[in-house]
Amino acid sequence: xxxxxxxxxxxxxxxxxxxxxxxxxxxxxxxxxxxxxxxxxxxxxxxxxxxxxxxxxxxxxxxxxxxxxxxxxxxxxxxxxxxxxxxxxxxxxxx
Amino acid sequence: xxxxxxxxxxxxxxxxxxxxxxxxxxxxxxxxxxxxxxxxxxxxxxxxxxxxxxxxxxxxxxxxxxxxxxxxxxxxxxxxxxxxxxxxxxxxxxxxxxxxxxxxxxxxxxxxxxxxxxxxxxxxxxxxxxxxxxxxxxxxxxxxxxxxxxxxxxxxxxxxxxxxxxxxxxxxxxxxxxxxxxxxxxxxxxxxxxxxxxxxxxxxxxxxxxxxxxxxxxxxxxxxxxxxxxxxxxxxxxxxxxxxxxxxxxxxxxxxxxxxxxxxxxxxxxxxxxxxxxxxxxxxxxxxxxxxxxxxxxxxxxxxxxxxxxxxxxxxxxxxxxxxxxxxxxxxxxxxxxxxxxxxxxxxx
Numbered sequence: 001x002x003x004x005x006x007x008x009x010x011x012x013x014x015x016x017x018x019x020x021x022x023x024x025x026x027x028x029x030x031x032x033x034x035x036x037x038x039x040x041x042x043x044x045x046x047x048x049x050x051x052x053x054x055x056x057x058x059x060x061x062x063x064x065x066x067x068x069x070x071x072x073x074x075x076x077x078x079x080x081x082x083x084x085x086x087x088x089x090x091x092x093x094x095x
Numbered sequence: 096x097x098x099x100x101x102x103x104x105x106x107x108x109x110x111x112x113x114x115x116x117x118x119x120x121x122x123x124x125x126x127x128x129x130x131x132x133x134x135x136x137x138x139x140x141x142x143x144x145x146x147x148x149x150x151x152x153x154x155x156x157x158x159x160x161x162x163x164x165x166x167x168x169x170x171x172x173x174x175x176x177x178x179x180x181x182x183x184x185x186x187x188x189x190x191x192x193x194x195x196x197x198x199x200x201x202x203x204x205x206x207x208x209x210x211x212x213x214x215x216x217x218x219x220x221x222x223x224x225x226x227x228x229x230x231x232x233x234x235x236x237x238x239x240x241x242x243x244x245x246x247x248x249x250x251x252x253x254x255x256x257x258x259x260x261x262x263x264x265x266x267x268x269x270x271x272x273x274x275x276x277x278x279x280x281x282x283x284x285x286x287x288x289x290x291x292x293x294x295x296x297x298x299x300x301x302x303x304x305x306x307x308x309x310x311x312x313x314x315x316x317x318x319x320x321x322x323x324x325x326x327x328x329x330x331x332x333x334x335x336x337x338x339x340x341x342x343x344x345x346x347x348x349x350x351x352x353x354x355x356x357x358x359x360x361x362x363x364x365x366x367x368x369x370x371x372x373x374x375x376x377x378x379x380x381x382x383x384x385x386x387x388x389x390x391x392x393x394x395x396x397x398x399x400x401x402x403x404x405x406x407x408x409x410x411x412x413x414x415x416x417x418x419x420x421x422x423x424x425x426x427x428x429x430x431x432x433x434x435x436x437x438x439x440x441x442x443x444x
Contacts, residue, residue: 018143018269051145080191086287088294090368094359095287
């Protein structure tokens with residue numbers, strides 16, 4: 001089997017305790033266990049992380065760049081979701 | 096509840112009914128010692144505990160209970176304010192209130208997800224809420240009688256919640272701390288919109304001013320109760336504060352947070368031109384804090400245990416929403432099943 005037909009895995013690395021796992025990149029591997037070990041060797045050679053997740057790329061459903069505007073449009077006209085929208089006197093502390 | 100945990104002491108007893116001899120290695124003294132060393136080391140170094148770390152069972156159950164109560168408070172907290180959505184005084188206020196109630200639903204979801212990292216299922220937690228086996232913040236058992244209550248909730252209830260939740264961003268359990276970072280970011284709009292509602296009313300007609308004052312009178316004491324019973328003295332409950340602080344779940348005592356809240360809020364009330372319903376409220380030069388009068392803890396426990404003005408209505412509405420929403424969950428599953436069937440490769444005959 002050539003590496004070309006191995007499934008693609010997305011790699012998420014937690015840099016240190018308390019932080020969430022962040023997408024680092026992807027790699028090919030024949031199964032999840034090997035993907036995890038490869039991810040360690042590819043993405044954490046300099047102790048970039050304390051924990052790794054690998055997720056089969058085909059299991060990720062992503063929004064489409066073409067639809068970006070319409071997809072996120074519902075939030076565009078709701079400026080009142082931000083605290084700066086409100087008129088309160090400037091000299092009130094802790095608001 | 097809203098970031099606090101005052102489950103009744105003695106309600107969880109993991110040791111009850113346990114067999115005399117451990118059934119697996121994880122229950123042997125050697126394992127317990129090794130776990131304690133590892134876990135205590137993390138806590139001592141103020142490191143975050145993550146879902147796959149070994150942790151004492153009591154830490155896990157405490158966190159599940161606290162996160163569940165917190166999540167329940169968020170979703171029950173949608174009700175008092177939702178009461179005013181159809182009657183908000185302008186389109187602007189209505190859009191804001193809808194956004195806020197929507198945020199509360201979102202906060203509930205963040206917290207149920209965080210609780211699920213400890214191996215519980217949210218349907219289990221909802222069952223416990225619906226059957227009264229888990230609580231939510233007693234504050235939401237009070238009614239919202241006028242529009243000014245929408246303001247008072249944002250200003251006082253969300254103000255108190257922020258005071259409780261900011262230290263939880265540094266809580267020892269990673270998923271809870273990260274959920275709190277999101278929640279706190281979103282809360283600041285809640286507090287400001289509440290203050291703005293009262294700011295406008297306090298500059299309005301005599302009736303509007305009276306409405307703002309009446310709301311502050313009714314919400315002030317329940318807001319102070321949100322921090323939970325005192326940590327010391329005759330009203331101290333044998334609750335979880337000491338253990339939770341040792342575990343880094345809680346960073347400040349109930350009384351410290353309550354004092355901070357009073358110190359923050361009194362000047363804001365002065366700015367609004369609203370009085371707070373406490374004849375003992377006075378600046379104490381020596382302490383550098385505001386003194387305040389005694390809190391009615393009998394009322395607190397009574398309301399928490401079910402005998403508040405709206406307890407029955409809140410749970411009834413929640414259960415009704417859950418049951419009447421069943422068709423939505425079923426429809427989603429039916430749609431997913433249909434899509435899966437449609438995309439299945441043709442079976443080879």
